[in-house]
Amino acid sequence: MLARVANNLFWMGRYIERSEHIARYLNVNYFSSLDAPNAKSQDRQFVLRSMLFLVGEPDVDENVILKEQEVLFKIGLDTESPFSIINNVKYARENANSARDLISTELYESINKFYHFVLNYPSDIFLKNGLHDFTSNVAEMTAILRGKIRGTLLHDSVYAIIMMGVNIERANQIIRIINTKYNDALKAQGSYGDKFGNSFEWTTLLKCAESYDMMRRFYKKTPTSISTLEFLILNPNCPRSIMNSLNQVYKNIKILDPSMAYNKKSTAFLIGKVRAEYQYKYIEEIEENIQIFIEDILNSLNEISLKMEKEFFNY
């Protein structure tokens, strides 16, 4: 596979995954806030700021009153804003275009349909009453894409590269969502008797990661900070957990680089090292300083990305 095309496929995977997380985050936060149990979590400004925080625009002046429609448009359908869903889908398709000869017709057609769906979604309807329809469709279509990736591609290096993109992005987004909700839980503290440990925000967090039902099944209790973080970070059987993403990344790098040689410089070695670190961790160790943990994992993921670039995409 060409190095340039491999890079494009990697980013195709990342953009597909990214668009899903943003869409779900908008959906869950907006709708769960409507009847949230405390004043803070119901507050429009609070919710809108949380959305902007996720897409990487946290520096909005605290005194500025945000307009709901503007924020939703900016994150959803604004072609001028680099992080919008529409742009993510556009980039995903552009990357797919350049690798069209390597991926299946079925996968390409689905990406193309996805693109046209987003492109043609009328922004007035989106802002009026289409938020749920739009975001749930985006989530649905990304699920179809993952199905097509798994079900119609040869499980070789092309597949491995895409899946590494998907999983690195997933770990990245989940950790960002955790970070955002962690901040929200801190801010929502004290407003009408809400405690950090069993804040309403943990439920929202699990829903954002499509993991709420399974978490209830696993713990059979109302989510708390510790059980939520444990589930989303360390539980390898939770498909959205950081641990699972790292396992997937490791599995796929082995398709690209099956050698078992001891090579400190390889991407495979680095991924194995990061993975081993979290495999044997207590949640209590992480909870002690969650801020540092979040920074650490983001750094590690970034390092993996850079290493991949150097080893495989450098041209």
Add this chain to the structure above:
Amino acid sequence: MDNIENQIFSSYERNPILYDEIYKKKGQIKKVYKKLFELYGKHSIQDYVNLNAKAKSSFFNQGITFQVYNDKDTQEKIFPFDLFPRIIAPDEWEIIEKGAIQRSKALNLFLWDIYHDKNIIREGIVPMELISTSENYLDQMVGIDPPGGIYNHISGTDIIKHNDGKYYVLEDNIRCPSGVSYVICNRTALKRALFGVFNHYKTYSVTNYAENLLDLLETTKPKGVDVPVSVVITPGMFNSAFYEHSYLAKTMGVELVEGRDLFVENDFVYMKTIKGPIKVDIIYRRIDDQFIDPLEFKPDSTLGVPGLFAAYKKGNVTLANAPGTGVADDKAVYTYMPQIIKYYLNEEPILNNVHTYHCSRPDELKYVLEHIHELVIKPVDEAGGYGISIGNRLTKAEIETVKKQITESPRKYVAQPIMSLSVHPTYIDESESFEQRHVDLRTFTILGKDKEFVLKGGLTRVALQKGNLIVNSSQGGGSKDTWVLKG
């Protein structure tokens, strides 16, 4: 039998002057079209409108689009596609296929000759000016032996049917002829929309193009290569034919590369992959001569690969088509095709050339002057359609002026009969009915070392504007699925 209730053809108007592909002169449906006519007749116009919309969305979802740029956004459009296929009977196809191969072979021998000994010129069959004045003749190619002895691996031959019912070649495209992917897409779209009709006809498949292309390209691999590595090189995803480039790479199972993915070291070509450099032996290039190597041609080209031509010269890589083939699809060379075929193959041309009268020859000059109203007069040395006079559109005074010009300097002019393209029923959106539209046919021929292949089918292009003879997609042309029937 022909007068059966046929809703969708009820308002079809036949112009008796034009050659209709599905009707005989007296108004009966031709045998090969009978069943199809009957089957389509079972649909109502409303059915047809729906099917048409479905076919369009099939193209759209497959991403078979071209882009139209305006101020703000880029818009994607699909190439208009017509749901009523064109059928070519086995006996007609045999002529087309043999004729296309004959032309391609003759052109290949002609190219070898004009880049080596130039016998055809020395013997006075064609004039020296044919190559000395051609922009597409590459001095760099003189004396180079292309691997396998093949210059024009891929030829696209544009053929029309005149109102005498015979096929004529209008043009041989042997640079980077495109359109083959649409042949296959048209078939896919028609199958999706009207699969039932295929049960009643034995039609050749068109999906075997890519495997034959790879097969035949590999017969021209460089010397000393055992298992060749082939690639398709594209100018990039913003090229209007990018879909075709990626389609061909995918169906051949080879890499689709851009210039920046390749580099040349010690006169060998390599591509940059995730496992390091891999040597490339055969390049199907969809980049024009002038852009393939900035060291040899246009120095500011970023599409090509520096050093590629040197590698080619050494015989280390195959380029398909070879550089310099463009000289043979010049208009001037076209007029000599019958002589070229005769000279190299000692055969009579199977497909007609549109006859060309050289006014420099006294008897032909006489004919031209007498029949000017039914001829197209073209200056020999002007390109781009300048100075062309179409006989039946000239006033009496204008005819006299043209006559005077020709008589004064007969060497400067040639003349050709005015060709009339056959018409085919085509569904027209605006009127929601079938109307006559002019069509042509592009066939795709592949030459390998001692092997050749013609795709059984081709691109039938339709001039969608009434009365228009220009079928190019850039000028509002559409296309049809083309069925070649098994004998």
